[in-house]
Amino acid sequence: MSLQLTPIDRAKYAAARRAVDLVEDGMKLGLGTGSTAAWMVRALAERVREDGLRLTCVATSARTGQLATELGLKVVTLDEAGWLDLTIDGADEFDTDLTLIKGGGGALLMEKIVATASDRMVVITDASKEVKTLGHFPLPVEVIRFGWQSSRMLTEELLSAMDVMGTQAALRMNGETPFVTDEGNYILDLALGRIGNPRQLSLALNQVPGVVENGLFIDICDAVVIGFGDGRVEMRDIASGSVEHEKIVFEDEDNIFRDI
Incomplete structure (x- = not known):
């Protein structure tokens, strides 16, 4: 069968x-x-x-x-x-x-x-x-666990100055607990809606203290x-x-x- x-x-x-x-x-x-x-x-x-x-x-x-x-x-x-x-x-x-x-x-x-x-x-x-403009799928950002809430606040503040539609950063969960990567980090999923300038956004995100890497591959x-x-x-x-x-x-x- x-x-x-x-x-x-x-x-x-x-x-x-x-x-x-x-x-x-x-x-x-x-x-x-x-x-x-x-x-x-x-x-x-x-x-x-x-x-x-x-x-x-x-x-x-x-x-x-x-x-x-x-x-x-x-x-x-x-x-x-x-x-x-x-x-x-x-x-x-x-x-x-x-x-x-x-x-x-x-x-x-x-x-x-x-x-x-x-x-x-x-x-x-x-x-x-395939999309005309990136951003409908939430953009993952890997952050270290120490001070992750500060990293999230700084990220959301940064997004207000970027060419994006949304500024919300949510901690990825695995059931009732935070999702943990193979490297022992957390992930913030950014609900952006639209990313007008991926290169600018990627460079800016990686300057936030606590951010390890972001999911934009350029x-x-x-x-x-x-x-x-x-x-x-x-x-x-x-x-x-x-x-x-x-x-x-x-x-x-x-x-x-x-x-x-």
Whole structure:
């Protein structure tokens, strides 16, 4: 009996399948975090099994590392791997310049470190994540726990002078307690509505005492692979300006998704 996958799940898997075709034997890879990245890790493990690729992987979160290890991928630290050839990750929003909002999964700090330690970053996503102007998705900002309320007040004060629609910063919760990142920090989610100048906002946020990093990824992403529910994929490369289209065939969903 075949699993009944949602169109969004099929779109994510189609994008992931296309992205792992970019992987070559001997590469050092950054593995992203989130639901779309999880499809990528599974598709990557499938390629390793079928094609015998020798890869060294760096995970951007504990849960990605655990999944990759369980699927037989070699996972090391970034310090052990050194510079990476490619990072494949998801995004919560992206615009036409491939500026991203990331951090919905709570791993923005490690994701940004790994992405910027790579020759190339490719984002995999479904079409719903593309926007004309960033900001509908809350912008995550990672802060240290000490004095986090002061950091929140300073952040909200700063936002009043930025080109944004909203100024509310909410502490991310995990049930009844604050969400804690793998690095032991808290996350403030900024309800901005619209971000008129992402570069200016990113620079300003990182000047707030207690802020570790923010979820704006600027001039980091090189290409985006957009998946659709019917298996179609569109790959846009910002450097070359090229746009490629193809279709992924779902041959055996029982086999593909048996570990979910």
